Amino acid sequence: GRIAEEKGLLTAVDAMVYLREKEVLSGWKFIIAGHGPYEETVRAYIEKKDAGDIVEMVGFCKKGSVKWKELMQSAAVAVLPSIWYDNSPIAISESMAFHTPVIVSDLGGTKEMIQDGKSGYVFKARDPHDLAQKMRYFIENEDLITEMGEKAYARVIEINNEEHYYKKLMTIYDSAIAQNKKEV
Secondary structure, X not given: OEOOHHHOHHHHHHHHHHHHHOOOOOOOOEEEEOEOOOHHHHHHHHXXXXXXXXXXXXXXXXXXXXXXXXHHHHOXXXXXXXXXXXXXXXXXXXXXXXXXXXXXXXXXOHHHHOOEOOOEEEEOOOOHHHHHHHHHHHHHOOXXXXXXXXXXXXXXXXXXXHHHHHHHHHHHHHHHHHHHHHHO
16 A cells, blocks of 8 residues: 555554564564555664564555465455544455455544454554554454454445445435425
8 A cells, every 4th residue: 555654554563562562473473565655754663663573564566466465365464554534445345355354543434344343443543552452352362363354254245235335325315315305
């Protein structure tokens, strides 16, 4: 994705450092794929926190490329730590389509895409300790990855279903038309 300040990547680095201090990572690594205006800041922050062993920046991976598919298929959990009001990032749907549970911040529409505690977790934006706690659930109970991954897949099918969209859109249109008739 795009590496920008609003993506909250420094929160994720801090969460990983906290987990390392608690000695619970046992081989886990946070992978950042993408490029953007905040890339050098994130690299410098990783270096400052001496977190190069637990946080890796792999650069831009073109969607559909071999590298992208490998990353998507090997991810145990997807983390979108946004500190702004993301609406509906494709990265969430893509991860869920790969049977990957997702951890998202409580800002914007991302929290509506998952079912907290079922297909992923919602954490308090800008709170590395809360994010670390959600990550720790998966680290300490790897069965959750498979269980929630299946629910994430079912959820993405549910929310991206054409018939579902059509019905929802028609309900909105019907409501707008009815409201307009009342005002005329």
